[in-house]
Amino acid sequence: MDYTLKETMTIMAAREIRNGDIVFCGTGISMVAAMAAKQISAPDSIIFFETGSIDSCLEEIPLAVADPRVMFGAASNSGLLEAFATMQNPNTGDRVIGILGAAQIDKYGNLNSTCIGNYFQPKTRLSGSGGSCDVASFVSRCLIFMQHEKRKFPIKLDYLTSPGYLVGPGARERAGLKPGGPTAVITNLGVMRFDNDTKEMYLAGYYPGVTPQNILDNMEFSVDISRAIETEPPTERELKILRKRVDPQKLVL
Amino acid sequence: MNTAQDKVMTLEQAIASYVTDGCHISIGGFTVSRNPMAAVYEIVRQRKKNLHCYAHSNGTGVDELIGGGCVSRLEIAYGGNGKAAPTCIRFKLAIQRGEILFEDYSNYHMSLRFHAGAMGVPFIATLSGLGTDILNIWGFSKEMRAKDPKLPNKKAEVIDNPFGSWTGASKVVLIPAINPDVTIIHVQKADRYGTCRIEGLNFADIDQAKSAKNVIVTCEEIVDAAELREKPEYNQIPFIHVSAVVHVPHGAYPSACYNYYDYDPMYLRQLSNFAKDDKLYKEYLETFVHGVKNHRGLLNLVGQEQLKIIAADARTGYATGLDRR
Numbered sequence: 001m002d003y004t005l006k007e008t009m010t011i012m013a014a015r016e017i018r019n020g021d022i023v024f025c026g027t028g029i030s031m032v033a034a035m036a037a038k039q040i041s042a043p044d045s046i047i048f049f050e051t052g053s054i055d056s057c058l059e060e061i062p063l064a065v066a067d068p069r070v071m072f073g074a075a076s077n078s079g080l081l082e083a084f085a086t087m088q089n090p091n092t093g094d095r096v097i098g099i100l101g102a103a104q105i106d107k108y109g110n111l112n113s114t115c116i117g118n119y120f121q122p123k124t125r126l127s128g129s130g131g132s133c134d135v136a137s138f139v140s141r142c143l144i145f146m147q148h149e150k151r152k153f154p155i156k157l158d159y160l161t162s163p164g165y166l167v168g169p170g171a172r173e174r175a176g177l178k179p180g181g182p183t184a185v186i187t188n189l190g191v192m193r194f195d196n197d198t199k200e201m202y203l204a205g206y207y208p209g210v211t212p213q214n215i216l217d218n219m220e221f222s223v224d225i226s227r228a229i230e231t232e233p234p235t236e237r238e239l240k241i242l243r244k245r246v247d248p249q250k251l252v253l
Numbered sequence: 254m255n256t257a258q259d260k261v262m263t264l265e266q267a268i269a270s271y272v273t274d275g276c277h278i279s280i281g282g283f284t285v286s287r288n289p290m291a292a293v294y295e296i297v298r299q300r301k302k303n304l305h306c307y308a309h310s311n312g313t314g315v316d317e318l319i320g321g322g323c324v325s326r327l328e329i330a331y332g333g334n335g336k337a338a339p340t341c342i343r344f345k346l347a348i349q350r351g352e353i354l355f356e357d358y359s360n361y362h363m364s365l366r367f368h369a370g371a372m373g374v375p376f377i378a379t380l381s382g383l384g385t386d387i388l389n390i391w392g393f394s395k396e397m398r399a400k401d402p403k404l405p406n407k408k409a410e411v412i413d414n415p416f417g418s419w420t421g422a423s424k425v426v427l428i429p430a431i432n433p434d435v436t437i438i439h440v441q442k443a444d445r446y447g448t449c450r451i452e453g454l455n456f457a458d459i460d461q462a463k464s465a466k467n468v469i470v471t472c473e474e475i476v477d478a479a480e481l482r483e484k485p486e487y488n489q490i491p492f493i494h495v496s497a498v499v500h501v502p503h504g505a506y507p508s509a510c511y512n513y514y515d516y517d518p519m520y521l522r523q524l525s526n527f528a529k530d531d532k533l534y535k536e537y538l539e540t541f542v543h544g545v546k547n548h549r550g551l552l553n554l555v556g557q558e559q560l561k562i563i564a565a566d567a568r569t570g571y572a573t574g575l576d577r578r
Contacts, residue, residue: 027335050360051283052454059569063518064335066283066310068511068571071453079455080283080309080364088380114357119390125348127340129387130310130331134361137381160386175384176411176424251336251577 001236005188006253008207010036010242011234012186013099013143022046022095024087024135027064029145030099032242032252035061039241048086050131052078061251084131087138097183098135098142104157105146107201107221108171109164109182109194111136112157119159129161136162140180148187153219165199189215191231192223200224205231259445260498261475264547267497268295271435271467272304277403279307279367279431279465280314281438281458282508285335285516287451288314289439289471291504291548297321298542305403307431308332309363309457313508313521316341319353320534321542326393327353328431330360336577337521342528356392356408362428364457369430370464376410378425383411388426405429436465439505440490441512443470444478447495450488453511453570459489467496471504473513503552503560515563515572520555 006029013033017023019042023034034047035058048054049065056062057073071077087096102111103126113132117123136142146152164182166172173179181199185192190206202224203212212225234242247253262270272278282288293314296304303325308315310331318324320343332344347353358366361381369377382388391408398404410427438458442450447470451458462468470490475498481488507524509516527537545551552560566573 051456060571060573063577064284064286064312066286066312066454066456067335068286068453068509068515068565069569071511072569072571077454079459080360080457081368081460084361084364084381114386119386120392121351122349125332125340125345127333128329128331128357129359130333131360133359133385133387134381137383137385159390160384163382163384166384171384173423176380176422177383178380178421249578 001239003234003239004253007239007242008234009145009186009188010253011238012191012231013145014040016143016184017042017045017097019044020095021097022048022086022092024096024098024139025049025065026099026101028252030101031062032247033099035246036238036242039245040238048083050080050083052080052083054086061247061249063251084134084138087135093138094140096139098139099145100132100135100142100162101145102132102162104152104154105144105185106154106157106164107223108166108168108199109144109185109201110157110160110166111144111162111164112159114159114161116158132162136164137177140178142182144182144185146185146187148189148215148218150218150220153221155221165194169197169199189218190228195224203228205229207231208233257446257492260447260495261445262497262499264291264295264471264499264501267469267499268292268299271469271496272296272301274301275303275305276434277305277307279433279436279461280311281436281456281461282312282314282505283310283454283456284312284333285521286454286509286511287439287456287505288312288508289437289504290314290317290506290508291501292437292439292469292471293317294542294548294551296323297538307363307433309360312341313524316343316528319343319347320528321538325353326355328356328358328363330358330363334521337518337525338528342525343534354393357387358428359387364460366428366431367457367460367464370432371460374430376427376429378427380422380425382409382426383424431464433461433465435467435469436461437469437471438462439471439510441473441510442476442481443472443498444476444481444492445498446478446492447490447498448478448481448488448492449490449495450481455489462490463494468494469497469499470495471499471501473502473504473510475500501548504548506552506555509571512565512570514560514565515575517555517559517563518575518577519559
């Protein structure tokens with residue numbers, strides 16, 4: 001069965017979501033990944049949005065986190081303060097997994113979604129944090145979607161919007177952040193993870209047809225590739241559910 | 254003011270009375286939902302200038318205020334608007350061209366700042382943003398802040414947890430309260446005195462309203478106070494906070510109003526195409542904003558057919574099956 005890169009990325013992320021997780025969703029592919037996980041392998045996962053909608057029905061794919069489609073059939077509709085509290089609440093916070101994206105990521109999983117170039121006179125101004133900095137500050141597990149290109153994996157970020165492991169082991173704690181941080185970076189070429197001791201990114205998996213060298217060629221900084229294995233491609237069952245039940249209108253995929 | 258008197262007026266009157274050049278303003282809604290667009294377009298039509306705008310993720314509303322030439326200073330968490338504009342286009346251009354001063358925060362920061370303003374405390378504590386450039390880099394300089402009595406002297410401050418390591422935190426971030434001169438929100442139902450019922454997500458509208466000196470409420474329907482008071486627990490904003498009530502059906506268009514109508518994906522896409530080109534955007538403003546007398550005029554240009562297409566389905570609260578490609 002043929003499949004697209006976007007479908008691969010979606011399935012890779014969906015496989016990271018455990019049954020019972022409370023999934024913080026952004027727009028686009030992260031929403032589709034969360035919806036796919038719920039349909040495929042984590043039926044008891046709960047999807048929630050920073051706008052304050054918890055356990056939405058999602059009969060149709062929302063195209064923004066404030067899309068009225070997130071409001072229909074939810075367990076509760078409140079506001080931003082309640083949504084961010086869910087991530088920090090001593091009883092629910094540990095169950096939350098965040099899904100984020102960014103324009104740049106460094107080797108410690110710090111993210112830039114604010115600007116390319118100088119902050120005051122940027123070459124390209126981006127949307128800004130939104131809830132990204134908040135999620136990255138609060139949750140213990142985070143998935144990050146990225147496109148593998150040299151400029152998107154720079155040695156130094158143009159602006160640090162959302163905290164990963166900051167400057168390495170113990171840095172989050174020294175800054176006053178909770179422990180935790182990014183768990184996986186899912187790209188168009190493979191899956192990267194973070195070393196338990198050094199907190200540095202390493203290549204964990206590459207998609208069929210991609211080599212670890214292809215991936216290094218698309219990054220400014222270098223990562224350990226010694227642990228990398230070929231990833232399991234999306235199965236027929238996963239693809240069928242994704243296409244028939246998650247995004248039949250092909251709004252995202 | 255703000256007592257139980259009839260506050261119904263025209264949008265023209267409300268904007269002329271409460272939105273003044275250079276005032277500090279916030280608008281309700283979030284990206285594609287419940288932006289008070291009729292009010293935004295009236296502000297542009299009245300050519301208000303030098304507004305200091307506070308935004309979390311308002312989307313189209315803030316982008317049109319910037320594009321309309323009304324904003325000179327912006328404190329914002331997110332300038333994006335769903336599929337039609339992943340980064341709001343006039344926001345992006347204004348910053349890249351150095352046309353506005355801007356300060357970045359996160360969504361939680363901005364929501365908390367309105368909350369602090371509503372509570373009447375000078376600042377509020379959070380654990381968000383430690384170690385990031387959001388706290389390290391200030392868009393508004395110390396000097397600018399020192400000179401302006403309407404700005405706090407600092408963007409943010411990190412302190413050691415004054416309660417030891419209580420709840421496990423070693424440090425906390427303090428961020429300053431916001432008290433806008435005026436907040437404008439669009440709601441589904443209000444009574445003539447200003448009591449509001451918001452259906453669906455409230456985003457940060459309640460604190461944005463309660464933190465402001467004046468509040469303009471635009472609404473889909475004006476209903477009897479008695480009707481809202483039958484189920485007071487479903488009302489979010491009591492009349493005591495509100496200065497003006499304006500009846501504007503489709504007042505959030507082209508953004509969505511849950512249970513009434515969806516966002517208009519076609520209009521938003523067209524708007525994005527105009528916004529990318531200065532000449533086209535100018536022509537767009539002349540036709541769709543300055544070229545019409547009021548919001549009804551814009552809706553006439555859009556046409557009844559299109560409004561029917563985006564009408565909300567009674568079961569879901571949005572336009573089920575709407576073509577959003």
